[in-house]
Amino acid sequence: MRNIADTIRRLNIQRSAKFSAFAPNLNTRLRPMSEFGSNPGELHAWTYIPSTTRPAVPLVVALHGCTQTAADYDSGSGWSDLAEKYGFALLFPEQQRSNNANLCFNWFATGDTTRGQGEVHSISQMVTTLADRHSIDRANIYVTGLSAGGAMTAAVLATYPELFRAGAIIAGLPYGSASSIPQAFDRMRGHGLQESRILANQVRQASDHQGPWPSISVWHGTADKTVDPINMEAIIGQWWHLHELSEKPIVTGLVQHHESRAWSDNEGVIQVEAHAxxxxxxxxxxxxxxxxxxxTARPFMLDVGISSTWHIAKTWGLIGEQEAVSAERNAKSSAPSLTTEESRPVRRPVGGVIEDALRAAGLMK
Structure with missing residues (x-):
């Protein structure tokens, strides 16, 4: 039975949600979504439905980072601009300070990252409710997020893989890598990461799903001092083992001056890709x-000459082929030429070689 203090807290949350959280926000085109289920994670939800809708609309779920709101994340990333142009729907789950003082999704808390519980269950309820209310193509639902939102993206993909066709994790961490705040900070620093096979088993054990698994795209800055880039390699390894892919990437090269790698399955379909x-x-x-x-450039929205939003949407088939070709041709023609040394790709397998190096450096158990 809940005590009085907990009951009062929950009543205050409900009153806040009713009278302030969903009040019209003149600085965003997002609209509040209410009554989407039991909402055990006590999250808010915001949506964007494009003005030009069609039957079977794709859906992108976008999870903000710490200190951000749904509106901040949308404005900085440009997702609703892209959705309006190409006609897909958006869902923005939003954290409350009553859950996390820094507005971080609780990606490290077992109660929020276990199927049927907490924040991951609230997000799944949002997805299914929105799909019921609108003409959403259930075979084309995707999820992406930044930092804590990226780690929560990994958690949602692990606990509810049947809902999503693909996901994109930006500056995030692998699912199941931490279960407490001290462990979370250790993993963010790149310490104590488990072997890829163990991390893959964490995903397998998160639900009774037998596959197929969502494909995954991973983005990370090489100079990230908040979440060590070694987490990108851990995420790659987790999903590489899950999909049972070959060790060596089938594609290595540069996308607008940045290293890109991809791994495909036996049918030649790319299941894991990574952008450093x-x-x-x-x-x-x-x-x-x-x-x-x-x-739009702002804190944690870094203008480095490549739009992850655009490239992720292109990978998911949300941008028309002709438009994609035109944009890539324009970007290529306006980019400065590369020297031979600059254009040489870095080739790194994700299997035994990397894990041996991590152990030698004391970064992996």
Missing amino acids: ISGMGHGIPIKSSGLDGYG
């Missing part, structure tokens, strides 16, 4: 100009 953004710190890579430019 050279010299970028902690945040989302954006591009403020050009046909493929989306987002």
Whole structure:
């Protein structure tokens, strides 16, 4: 039975949600979504439905980072601009300070990252409710997020894989890598990460799902001092083992000057891809100009000449092929030429070689 203090806290949360959290916000085009289930994680939900809708609309779920709101994340990343142009729907779960003082999703808390419980269950309820209310194509639902939102993206993909076709984790951490605040800070520093096979088993044990698994895209700045880039390799390894892919990437090269790798399954379908953004710190890579430019520079929204929002949407097939070709041609023609040394890709397998190096450095158990 809940005590009086807990009951009062919950009543205050409900009153706040009713009278303030969903009040009209003149600085955003997002609209509040209410009554989406039991909401055990006590999250808020915001949506964007494009003016030009069609039957079977794709849906992108976007999870903000710490200190951000749904509106902040949308404005900085440019997701609703892209959705309006190409006609897909958006869902923005939003954290409350009563859950986390820094507005971080609780990606490290077992009660919020276990199927049927907490924040992951609230997000799944939002997805299914929105799909029921609108003409959402249930075969084309995607999820992405930054930092704590990226780690929660990994948690949602692990606990409710049947809901999503693909996900994109930006400056995040692998699912199941931490279960307490001290462990969370250790993992953010790159310490104590488990072997890829163990991390993959964490995903397998998170639900009774037998596959197919969502495909995954990972983005991380090479100069990230908040979440060590070694977490990108851990995420790659987790999903590489899950999909049972070959060790060596089938594609290595540069995308707008930044290293890109991809791994495909036996049918040649790319299931894991990774983008290491050279010299970028902690945040989302954006591009403020050009046909493929989306987002607005601000804290954790870093204008480094490449829009992860645009590229992720392209990977998911949300951008028309002709528009994608035109934008890429325009970006290529306006980019400075690379020297031979600059254009040489870095090739790194994700299996035994990397894990041996991590153990030698004391970064992996």
